[in-house]
Amino acid sequence: MRGRKRHGAALAAAALVALLGLHGCDQKSDTAPLQPVKLDDRLSGIYDYSCKACHVNDATGAPQSHDVAAWKPRLDQGETVLIDHMVNGFRGMPPLGQCIECSAGDLVTLMQYMASPAEEKPE
Numbered sequence: 001m002r003g004r005k006r007h008g009a010a011l012a013a014a015a016l017v018a019l020l021g022l023h024g025c026d027q028k029s030d031t032a033p034l035q036p037v038k039l040d041d042r043l044s045g046i047y048d049y050s051c052k053a054c055h056v057n058d059a060t061g062a063p064q065s066h067d068v069a070a071w072k073p074r075l076d077q078g079e080t081v082l083i084d085h086m087v088n089g090f091r092g093m094p095p096l097g098q099c100i101e102c103s104a105g106d107l108v109t110l111m112q113y114m115a116s117p118a119e120e121k122p123e
């Protein structure tokens with residue numbers, strides 16, 4: 001008869017995830033995306049002047065772009081934690097990744113881009 005009392009937080013988290021468009025079509029987020037992720041021009045620009053400074057520089061301690069193995073344990077933390085760490089900062093990771101105009105959804109897309117394999121280039 002009772003039950004359904006303390007589900008507010010879980011529902012709010014689910015709603016946030018849904019709002020951010022993270023519901024996905026085919027897979028859960030606990031594994032790295034297998035397909036290379038593409039950025040549109042706007043996000044590509046943001047990546048170049050913001051995330052890239054650290055995420056292609058090993059010395060910063062940041063998980064490197066397209067190093068899928070390095071990203072795996074990060075992604076395993078789940079999106080709620082990852083969004084919190086991106087928005088609020090986490091150790092060497094500055095708040096918002098120094099992208100003041102980024103929405104949470106932008107940050108997630110940028111993260112997925114960095115966590116996905118590099119696009120194959122014909123050799």
Ligand code: HEC
Binds near residue numbers: 050054061085108
């Ligand atoms: C000033 C350097 C710097 C910039 C700029 C930066 N990062 Fe980071 N980022 C880091 C470092 C360092 C870590 C690793 C922190 C740790 O685990 O000690 C990190 C970790 C992360 C993580 C994983 C957090 C976790 O919980 O494991 C994500 C996601 C991330 N960055 C996304 C981004 C995005 C998106 C951008 C661009 C909008 C960005 N970062 C810009 C330095 C940076």
